[in-house]
Amino acid sequence: MKALVTGATGFIGGAVVRALVNSGIDVRVLARAGADLQNLQGLTVERVEGDLRDQASLRKALIGCRQLYHVAAHYALWAKDPAIFYDVNVTGTKNLLEAARDAGTERIVYCSTIGAIGLPPGGGLGTEETPVSIEQMAGHYKRSKYLAEQEVLKLAKAGLPVVIVNPSAPVGAGDVKPTPTGQVIVDFMKGRMPAYIETGMNIVDVDDVAAGHLLAMQKGRIGERYILGHKNLMLREVFEILSRLTGVKAPTIKLPRLAILPLAYVNQWIANLTGQSPRIPLEGVKMAKYKMHYDCSKAIRELGIPQTPPEVALEKAVRWFRDHGYV
Numbered sequence: 001m002k003a004l005v006t007g008a009t010g011f012i013g014g015a016v017v018r019a020l021v022n023s024g025i026d027v028r029v030l031a032r033a034g035a036d037l038q039n040l041q042g043l044t045v046e047r048v049e050g051d052l053r054d055q056a057s058l059r060k061a062l063i064g065c066r067q068l069y070h071v072a073a074h075y076a077l078w079a080k081d082p083a084i085f086y087d088v089n090v091t092g093t094k095n096l097l098e099a100a101r102d103a104g105t106e107r108i109v110y111c112s113t114i115g116a117i118g119l120p121p122g123g124g125l126g127t128e129e130t131p132v133s134i135e136q137m138a139g140h141y142k143r144s145k146y147l148a149e150q151e152v153l154k155l156a157k158a159g160l161p162v163v164i165v166n167p168s169a170p171v172g173a174g175d176v177k178p179t180p181t182g183q184v185i186v187d188f189m190k191g192r193m194p195a196y197i198e199t200g201m202n203i204v205d206v207d208d209v210a211a212g213h214l215l216a217m218q219k220g221r222i223g224e225r226y227i228l229g230h231k232n233l234m235l236r237e238v239f240e241i242l243s244r245l246t247g248v249k250a251p252t253i254k255l256p257r258l259a260i261l262p263l264a265y266v267n268q269w270i271a272n273l274t275g276q277s278p279r280i281p282l283e284g285v286k287m288a289k290y291k292m293h294y295d296c297s298k299a300i301r302e303l304g305i306p307q308t309p310p311e312v313a314l315e316k317a318v319r320w321f322r323d324h325g326y327v
Contacts, residue, residue, distance in 0.1 A: 002026040004065040006052070006096065007072030011175045011182070012111060012167060014039030015210035016069055021045065023214065030061045030072070039174050052092025055099060062103040069213055070096055071111040075141060075179065082140040089144035094151045101160050108162040109216045112149045114202065114294060115142040117166050117227060125232070125295040128166075128225040149225075156223035163220030167209045168202035168229030168294060171313045173320040175206075185317050188242050189327040195253035198236060200291030202229040205313035208306045215303040226303060231310045232293035241311055245318050 003020055007013030008029035020027050021043050028046040031037070040047070050057030052072060062068065074088040093110070100108055118132030137143040149164060156162050175182035181201075187193050212228035220226060239250040299305045321327050 001067065002028060002065045003067035003069060004028045004030060004061055005069045005071060006030045007070070007111070008045070009035045009037055009039050009176075010071065010075075011039075011177065011179050012170060012206060012209055012213075013069075013071035014174045014176075015170075015172070015206045016071055016213050017043060017045060019207070019210040019214055020069075025067075028061065028065060030058075036176060038176050052088055052096055055095050058096050058099040059103065062099055062105060065103075066106045067217060068096075068100050068105050068108045069111070069217070070108065071213075073111070073113075073145065079140070085140040085144035086147070089141075090148045090151065093148040094155075097152065097155050097160060097162065101155065106161065107217055108160065109213050109220070110149075110152050110162055110164050111213065112152075112164050112166045112225070113142070113145045114166050114168040114227065114229065114292065116146045116149045117225070117294060119292070123291070125293050126227075127295045128227060128298055153223065161222050163216045163222060164225040165209075165212055165216050165220075165299075166225055166227050167212075168204050168227065168292070168296070170204050170206040170209045171310075172206035172316040175317065175320070178321075178326070182317065182321075185242065185314070186321055186326050188239060189246055189248060189318065189321060191248055193239070193251050196235055196239065196251050198234060198254050200232060200234050200293045201238070202232050202292060202294050202296070203238065203310040203313065204228060204230040204296075205306075205308035205310075205316070207316075208308050208313075212299055212303060212305040215299075215305060219303050221302070226299040226305075227294050227296045228299055228305060229294055229296040230307050230313075233310065234291075238310075238314070241314050242318070245311075245315050 003025050005013060005017050005027060008017045009031055017027055030050045031047055032051050033049055048061045050061050074084050117126045118130035119126040134143060134146055137146045152162055152164060169181045178186060209228045216226055243250040
């Protein structure tokens with residue numbers, strides 16, 4: 001059995017590769033030229049060079065692979081040219097899944113995002129069935145992933161054997177970039193978090209997310225979505241856990257979101273001029289409006305996804321960032 005994994009050098013993708021190797025699966029990874037291979041160190045995998053925007057490289061990478069885990073995405077809260085989100089996340093996904101269809105790939109797991117899942121307008125927990133539209137998508141990353149998911153659902157209806165997973169906010173080891181959530185942890189550990197904007201998130205161990213991918217491959221229903229998450233927390237609660245783990249004092253000043261919004265717009269304007277990522281991402285401030293809390297029971301019930309306590313997952317992240325010189 002051979003599986004192709006895209007996005008293997010990233011946070012979730014690296015965890016998926018580790019889980020597959022530990023399960024005895026023969027793994028081939030698709031990576032761009034010059035990619036940071038830190039997350040693949042010590043793992044016996046076959047690496048092929050390619051890009052989601054290069055259809056020929058995708059067809060070549062899929063030869064002999066019975067399974068496909070599509071984890072790759074352009075994941076960021078800002079880009080000088082927003083077209084990259086749509087080129088990679090939408091067109092790239094369509095390119096890959098059409099190539100998998102033509103190659104006769106037996107089973108596919110597509111990694112979407114919790115941001116493509118709706119939230120009840122009156123409050124409460126979002127589920128896989130909560131209605132949502134592109135107008136509710138804040139920022140190019142969410143919009144592009146929503147549009148990509150629509151393409152995946154169309155292909156599933158046409159017979160493609162694909163299951164969709166929607167990870168919430170994963171934390172743990174291997175957050176090389178780091179992700180926006182990981183950057184919050186690093187900034188906290190460095191004492192760069194004197195104040196905060198309150199918001200809600202669903203925290204999950206990245207190794208549980210990886211296990212959820214493998215379980216979705218084994219048990220997931222074709223064309224279905226599964227939220228891979230665990231515990232709903234407010235940002236203040238996350239900081240309290242991090243404070244206990246690190247000894248760094250949690251911020252006590254809670255800023256109103258509307259007071260930060262003008263600063264975020266200025267930061268965005270400066271970033272567009274300089275090409276440097278903004279310190280206050282506008283899309284992050286916009287997203288803080290929503291309490292992103294979800295019901296994860298479908299993946300627990302149908303897939304059996306593990307549920308590691310968020311304290312354990314955050315401790316893994318803190319230890320990894322320390323051990324790798326981020327703090």
